[in-house]
Amino acid sequence: MMNSPIAFLDVLAACTELRPEIDAAIARVLQSGCYIGGEEVERFETDWAAFCEARQAVGVGNGLDALRLALMALEIGAGDEVIVPSNTFIATWLAVAQVGAVVVPVEPDASTCNLDATRIEAAITSHTRAIMPVHLYGQPADLDPILAIARRHGLRVIEDAAQAHGARYRGGRIGAHGDAVAWSFYPGKNLGAIGDGGAITTDDAQLADRLRKLRNYGSSTRYVHEMAGMNSRLDPIQAAVLSVKLAHLDEWNARRSMIAARYRDGLADSGLALPQVPPWAEPVWHLFVARHPERDALRERLADAGISTLIHYPTPPHRQGAFASMASLSLPISEQLHREVFSLPIGPHLKPDEADRVIEAIGLLLTR
Ligand SMILES: *Cc1c(COP(=O)(O)O)cnc(C)c1O
Numbered sequence: 001m002m003n004s005p006i007a008f009l010d011v012l013a014a015c016t017e018l019r020p021e022i023d024a025a026i027a028r029v030l031q032s033g034c035y036i037g038g039e040e041v042e043r044f045e046t047d048w049a050a051f052c053e054a055r056q057a058v059g060v061g062n063g064l065d066a067l068r069l070a071l072m073a074l075e076i077g078a079g080d081e082v083i084v085p086s087n088t089f090i091a092t093w094l095a096v097a098q099v100g101a102v103v104v105p106v107e108p109d110a111s112t113c114n115l116d117a118t119r120i121e122a123a124i125t126s127h128t129r130a131i132m133p134v135h136l137y138g139q140p141a142d143l144d145p146i147l148a149i150a151r152r153h154g155l156r157v158i159e160d161a162a163q164a165h166g167a168r169y170r171g172g173r174i175g176a177h178g179d180a181v182a183w184s185f186y187p188g189k190n191l192g193a194i195g196d197g198g199a200i201t202t203d204d205a206q207l208a209d210r211l212r213k214l215r216n217y218g219s220s221t222r223y224v225h226e227m228a229g230m231n232s233r234l235d236p237i238q239a240a241v242l243s244v245k246l247a248h249l250d251e252w253n254a255r256r257s258m259i260a261a262r263y264r265d266g267l268a269d270s271g272l273a274l275p276q277v278p279p280w281a282e283p284v285w286h287l288f289v290a291r292h293p294e295r296d297a298l299r300e301r302l303a304d305a306g307i308s309t310l311i312h313y314p315t316p317p318h319r320q321g322a323f324a325s326m327a328s329l330s331l332p333i334s335e336q337l338h339r340e341v342f343s344l345p346i347g348p349h350l351k352p353d354e355a356d357r358v359i360e361a362i363g364l365l366l367t368r
Contacts, residue, residue, distance in 0.1 A: 005306035013349035025240035044239040052175025054201035056208035059234025063184020066198040067095030070180035086334035117145035130156040135164035138286030168282035193238040252348035256285040266359035
């Protein structure tokens with residue numbers, strides 16, 4: 001085949017498109033002499049909070065720390081249980097385990113791959129302190145029933161929004177529905193830095209204040225340590241780059257939506273199970289995840305045709321060495337999803353004709 005290969009995601013293209021502005025932003029930080037915190041971080045925090053329709057944003061080192069710090073700030077730790085989706089990137093589970101709390105997995109709704117709210121109450125015990133929904137693949141979880149359950153049982157809600165920058169739930173941005181919302185700016189996310197970065201958004205000013213201390217050795221005044229904090233601060237170079245990219249996030253998400261619409265149209269009768277979008281959800285298509293029982297063979301054939309796909313994720317958290325003590329759990333919905341899901345190339349720099357080539361290749365393979 002003469003066609004050039006189709007990459008899963010081109011993160012270099014995102015920087016190339018904005019290269020002069022990014023260069024200027026980095027030069028500004030170099031020249032400022034301020035290499036921890038400062039104006040660049042504060043400006044990005046203000047802009048990110050506004051974008052997320054939240055009152056507060058606190059920049060931190062990465063998405064895992066954002067989750068851990070949210071738990072710490074809400075004083076969730078040893079002896080506490082936290083409800084998490086059985087299918088998620090392992091960071092959601094690790095954050096809970098690393099503050100000393102116990103993960104209690106709840107199965108997803110197989111059609112959206114997001115936490116099934118109808119299964120949550122059965123998992124609540126006298127030790128449950130929080131529910132941690134994940135807006136997986138860029139699609140908002142059904143927050144209203146989750147928030148209602150949390151209110152009824154006096155639980156906190158911490159959202160893992162690491163894949164959902166710009167997504168909307170019933171018209172409002174993801175950003176402050178729960179007590180705290182954790183973000184990652186890992187380069188491949190919809191809003192990605194040129195290294196690690198993360199943030200927590202919230203409407204609770206007191207919680208934000210605790211988070212600002214916890215990310216900085218438990219301190220707001222130099223050498224005064226009110227609590228046992230971490231060192232997890234958003235780097236000013238990353239903040240400056242993120243500010244440049246934030247101005248383009250809506251447009252880049254719209255490009256992702258256009259690719260997703262093409263896939264959903266072009267693959268409607270292909271035999272693939274396609275992502276379902278509930279009427280109240282405006283996803284941002286961090287990933288376009290389809291399902292097929294012969295996933296592995298299909299991916300191999302697509303690779304032969306020069307089309308890169310990935311699996312999000314190949315192994316459920318309870319079957320990872322990191323959670324060996326939970327290996328005997330039976331979580332059949334998650335396990336089946338992990339056997340069948342695979343992700344098609346998508347991103348703001350994937351060209352429509354490349355998406356058409358993916359559609360065509362899948363059509364040829366599945367009708368054979
Ligand atoms: C990327 C991601 C994280 C972790 O983000 P890092 O910045 O890599 O630590 C957490 N949760 C989910 C669902 C993610 O996709």
